Amino acid sequence: MNFYQFSSPATFYSFAGRIAPWFAAAAAVLAIVGLWIGFAVAPTDFQQGEAYRIIFIHVAAAWMSMFIYLVMAFWGMLALAFNTRLSAMMAQALAPTGALMTFIALWTGALWGRPTWGTYWAWDARMTSELILLFLYFGIMALRSAIDDPRRADRACALLTIVGAVNIPIIYFSVQWWNTLHQGASVSLSAAPKMASIMLLGMLVMTFAAWFYTIAVALWRVRAIILERERGSGWISGMQGIAA
Amino acid sequence: MSEFIAMGGYGFYVWGAYVVTAVVIVAELVALRARRRAAESLAAGTARTEATR
Amino acid sequence: MTGALALSDNETPFGVGAALRWAVVRDLRLALRSRAELGVQLLFYVIVVSLFPLASSPDRTLLATMGPGVIWVAALLASLLSLPRLFASDFTDGTLEQIALSPFPLPALVSGKILAHWLTTGLPIVVLAPMLGLQYGLDAEISGIVMLALLIGTPILSLLGAIGAALTLGVRGGGSLLALLVLPLYVPVLIFGAGAADAVRAGLSVSAHLSLLTSGLLIALVGAPLATATAVRIALD
Numbered sequence: 001m002n003f004y005q006f007s008s009p010a011t012f013y014s015f016a017g018r019i020a021p022w023f024a025a026a027a028a029v030l031a032i033v034g035l036w037i038g039f040a041v042a043p044t045d046f047q048q049g050e051a052y053r054i055i056f057i058h059v060a061a062a063w064m065s066m067f068i069y070l071v072m073a074f075w076g077m078l079a080l081a082f083n084t085r086l087s088a089m090m091a092q093a094l095a096p097t098g099a100l101m102t103f104i105a106l107w108t109g110a111l112w113g114r115p116t117w118g119t120y121w122a123w124d125a126r127m128t129s130e131l132i133l134l135f136l137y138f139g140i141m142a143l144r145s146a147i148d149d150p151r152r153a154d155r156a157c158a159l160l161t162i163v164g165a166v167n168i169p170i171i172y173f174s175v176q177w178w179n180t181l182h183q184g185a186s187v188s189l190s191a192a193p194k195m196a197s198i199m200l201l202g203m204l205v206m207t208f209a210a211w212f213y214t215i216a217v218a219l220w221r222v223r224a225i226i227l228e229r230e231r232g233s234g235w236i237s238g239m240q241g242i243a244a
Numbered sequence: 245m246s247e248f249i250a251m252g253g254y255g256f257y258v259w260g261a262y263v264v265t266a267v268v269i270v271a272e273l274v275a276l277r278a279r280r281r282a283a284e285s286l287a288a289g290t291a292r293t294e295a296t297r
Numbered sequence: 298m299t300g301a302l303a304l305s306d307n308e309t310p311f312g313v314g315a316a317l318r319w320a321v322v323r324d325l326r327l328a329l330r331s332r333a334e335l336g337v338q339l340l341f342y343v344i345v346v347s348l349f350p351l352a353s354s355p356d357r358t359l360l361a362t363m364g365p366g367v368i369w370v371a372a373l374l375a376s377l378l379s380l381p382r383l384f385a386s387d388f389t390d391g392t393l394e395q396i397a398l399s400p401f402p403l404p405a406l407v408s409g410k411i412l413a414h415w416l417t418t419g420l421p422i423v424v425l426a427p428m429l430g431l432q433y434g435l436d437a438e439i440s441g442i443v444m445l446a447l448l449i450g451t452p453i454l455s456l457l458g459a460i461g462a463a464l465t466l467g468v469r470g471g472g473s474l475l476a477l478l479v480l481p482l483y484v485p486v487l488i489f490g491a492g493a494a495d496a497v498r499a500g501l502s503v504s505a506h507l508s509l510l511t512s513g514l515l516i517a518l519v520g521a522p523l524a525t526a527t528a529v530r531i532a533l534d
Binding site: 061225 | 251261283
């Protein structure tokens with residue numbers, strides 16, 4: 001199968017339009033299953049009571065927030081290396097959803113923290129690094145809107161994403177480094193409580209739901225971006241719904 | 245049912261988390277549709293200009 | 298251009314060493330012509346540090362706890378303030394384009410600029426830190442650690458900041474956009490740098506913090522000039 005045909009915006013536009021609804025449907029089904037597991041099947045936690053049920057979206061969102069960033073960095077590298085427009089457009093399409101996932105992770109994390117550790121916010125490694133990630137996303141989106149030339153914006157945002165990606169393992173591993181540096185200090189937040197496998201299953205299902213949701217939204221958004229940036233080209237002007 | 249909403253006293257936190265998540269997801273989808281519509285009319289405008297040239 | 302370089306016998310005319318020397322000398326010379334501007338930036342650093350005790354209570358133990366963190370944040374802000382100086386004037390008068398077109402390796406030229414930037418911004422920050430520490434009642438040991446951490450950390454600030462400065466050349470939003478881009482990259486430096494002083498106060502070893510900072514510096518030394526050179530070319534295209 002010739003994959004290079006997909007680097008043409010025109011080909012990818014119709015391909016994305018065909019597969020996005022499937023991912024959206026899968027996401028919806030998985031979300032329903034995951035929420036059912038999370039609320040109807042999983043038992044009450046011995047220590048945290050019902051409050052722990054936030055974990056089912058918190059973990060999914062936090063995982064996606066980092067994963068999306070790395071995928072953006074991947075598309076950015078392709079864009080810089082091969083100078084392809086579509087790679088940069090994919091990175092552009094992912095950023096808002098990545099920022100959204102990061103916000104959800106922070107919000108649900110705060111609401112989980114209040115009843116369990118007594119505070120909405122703690123400057124521990126995990127929460128701090130998630131906050132920095134949110135600022136990285138905002139920075140990338142701000143840079144894109146500040147640069148008028150779309151090709152320069154593509155390259156600048158790709159470079160910024162890649163540089164920020166170097167930051168992420170540093171931030172991620174600081175969770176372990178924190179524990180060695182601050183031994184015995186307060187609650188060990190990085191140690192997941194031993195959980196029943198049903199809870200893990202719920203988290204896994206919700207993570208896949210979030211993943212497929214992200215794919216669907218990114219594909220829909222990249223279609224809009226293609227229309228915005230490639231308008232004026234023959235295949236768009238002649239399209240149903242666009243043609244004069 | 246009321247016990248489901250109360251969530252063992254943690255209702256505020258659990259629903260605060262889930263409701264806001266639902267709201268922002270809906271907001272993203274709505275914004276996406278608006279962006280799509282705007283892109284379509286922008287493209288239509290360019291198509292008209294190109295056609296009359 | 299070659300005449301001013303005073304190449305030694307086995308040095309290549311357009312090699313890294315020559316490029317570095319040329320860029321450092323030029324940028325230092327230009328910076329020292331506007332000594333007032335450098336002075337103002339340092340003054341900003343000093344004033345910011347002095348603001349915090351005025352805003353909160355002058356309680357000695359509170360100040361001693363806050364001190365290293367405040368000095369570090371002020372160093373960050375002063376560094377941010379001075380970043381546009383790296384490329385902006387060369388960009389507007391077209392010199393940067395000529396620099397990029399020259400046969401000298403651009404990462405080396407950029408490294409020279411960054412070194413000059415650190416010598417005129419970071420190094421004064423390090424030197425002034427103990428005096429500012431007096432305002433917070435920091436004892437000699439903690440002051441020393443703050444100085445050492447700043448010595449390792451301020452070059453990182455210059456290196457990472459240069460990437461941001463190059464990315465935002467000629468772009469709307471100027472300084473605040475630059476801050477938004479660069480501060481998330483600065484945060485780990487802040488955490489480990491200021492954290493070293495905290496560790497000393499807690500009686501723990503600082504070696505972990507300082508080694509993390511040093512490895513950050515090494516990574517930045519290798520990666521930042523390349524990233525900055527790429528960003529400069531992106532801005533010039």
